[in-house]
Amino acid sequence: MPARRNFLKSDNVELKHIIDEFQRMALAHPECAMSFFHNDKKIFNLTPSTLKQRIVGIFGNRYNEKLVPVKEETSLVVVNGFVGKPEFSRKTRGEQFFFVNQRFIKSGYLHHAISNAFQDLIPEKHHPSYFLFFEIDPKFIDVNIHPTKTEIKFEDEKSIYAIVRSCVKRALGLHNIVPSLDFEKDPAFDNIPTSNKSELKQPSIKVDSSYNPFEEKKNSENNYTPPQKVKTENWEQLFENIPAPQYNTTSEVLEKSWSEDSEETDKTIFQLNNQYIVSSIKSGLMVIHQQRAHERILYEYYLKMQDKDGPSQQLLFPKTVELTPSDMAIVKTISDELLNxxxxxxxxxxxxxxVLGTPTDVEIEKLESFMEELVEQFKNESSIEKHDNLSRSLAKTMSIKSGRKLNPEEMRSIIDNLFACQIPNTTAQGKPTLINLTLEELAKKF
Structure with a gap:
């Protein structure tokens, strides 16, 4: 019986950890054949191969066109491996691997160097994929800074950072991924095709010796006619029989505007910073976090859908979604719940x-990224019951994100549905969804 049995999390979380460790060992030793079984089902069957073939064997054939080779040799370190093309970046941290002397490590410092190299090439809050191997003299590193040995200390971190950033940036440039300016002459202009029937001739210039510009100017001056004088007599007759405009006094305009605004205030709500919904109540103001409120609404909705088939929109054209083997294993374990x-x-x-059908709120254009984010949220949840975990993951993935502008109908719908929930004050994770600001608290601010 393992000593840490009481500390084990859910089966899905532990399966994710095992698959992650298997992938690290398989990438570090592509020359070795490896197999992985789960519940008597073969998940991986890897044969000895090159590094690129091993990456494709683990993460799928789609990676065959995603990879950009990286290679750099210096007196301090030798770097080789692959990075993913910018157009295949993901919102979730996917395939990101560093190996130092065939040992897997985690390094936020080196990750920042790669992110810096991809700057302006990938959207905000997206992450690139990379598989980089470092060969360095062991005397220049310290591995005894973390119990799991997954973090190390480089003696010259700044130089390693600069080398990683420059070699990744150069690899992207060599494969025409980074746009560059070329000021050299294009050889295509050296040989311009011409018609065989015609010969190029130098254009001739003819000069009119009899032309005199002053003579034309003189003629034009003689033909000048001054403008006619406008008659201004009896101009007052133009404004006769026109009624004088009637103006409201300043006090009347302000009073009317104030009454309209006060009437609207009782009926409308407004959005603050595209993140909060503010509504007036008898005791003061109520501020609702739109994303957390929508998470609570969806969470309770999907909990109710666990025991019955939920509504599904059938796709006119089925869509193929590619997943990593670890993500596919998660999908298989929650397939019944996904059907519900x-x-x-x-x-x-x-x-x-x-995919043949999806819930009604899923955007078909973002289906692949939606599935990746859903599985990632499911894997990152703590050890909780599977139905509850899936409801939380779906609610977090499909909720209205902060920064989205809402119309009055959407804001009212969120407020009404939130207070129809059993626990409207917090999310499933215990975070507050709303706060109340009383009139007494407002008075203390002045």
């Missing part, structure tokens, strides 16, 4: 599913 939520899909192969 409204998903309809079939398995195409070990790394792909064909």
């Amino acid at each position: 939520m409204g998903f309809r899909f079939d398995y195409l192969n070990k790394n792909s599913i064909v």
Whole structure:
């Protein structure tokens, strides 16, 4: 019986940890054949191969076109491996691996160097993929700074940072991923095709010796006619029989505007910074966090959908979604719950599913990123019951994000549905969804 049995988390979380460790060992030793089984089902069957073939074997054939080779040799360190193309970056931290002398490490410092190299190439809050191997003299590193040995200390971190950043940036430039300016002459202009029937001739210039510009100017001056004088007699008759305009006094205008605003205040709500919904109540003001409120609404909705089939919108054209083997294993474990939520899909192969239908709120154009984010949220949750975990993950993935502008109908709908929930004050994770600011608290501010 393992000593840490009481500290084990859910089966899905532990499966994720095992698959992560298997992937690290398989990437560090591509020359070795490796297999992985889960519940008597073969998840991986890897044969000896090159590093690129091993990456494709683990993460799917789609990575064959995603990888950009990186190679740099210096007196301090030798760097080689692959980085993902910018257009394949993901919102979630996906395949990011550093290996130092064949040992997997985690380094936020080196991750920042790669992110700096991808600056202006990937959208904000997206993360690139990378598989980088470092060969360095062991005397220049210290591995005894973390119990798991996954963090190390470089003797010259700044130089390593500069080398990683420059070699990744150069690799992207060599493969025409980074736009560059070329001021050299284009050789295509040296040989311009011409027609065989015609010869190039130098244009001739003819000069009119009899032309005299002063003579024309003189003629134009003689033909000048001054403008006619406008008659201004009896101009007052133009404004006769026109009624004088009637103006409201300043006090009347302000009074009318104030009454209209006061009437609207009792009926409307407004959005603050595209993040909060503010509404007036008898005791003061109520401020609602729009994303957390929508998470609570969706969480309770999907909890109710666990025991029955939820509504599903059938796709006119089925969409293929590719997943990593670890993500595919998670999808298989929660397939029944996904069906109850409204998903309809079939398995195409070990790394792909064909989606036939989705819940009504899912955007079809973002289906692949939605599935990746859903699985990532599910894996990152703590040890909780599977139905509850999936409801939380779906609610967090499909909720209205902060920064989105809402119309009055959407704001009212969120408020009404929030107070229809059993626990409207907090999210499933215990974070507050709203606060009340009383009139007494407002008075203390003045």
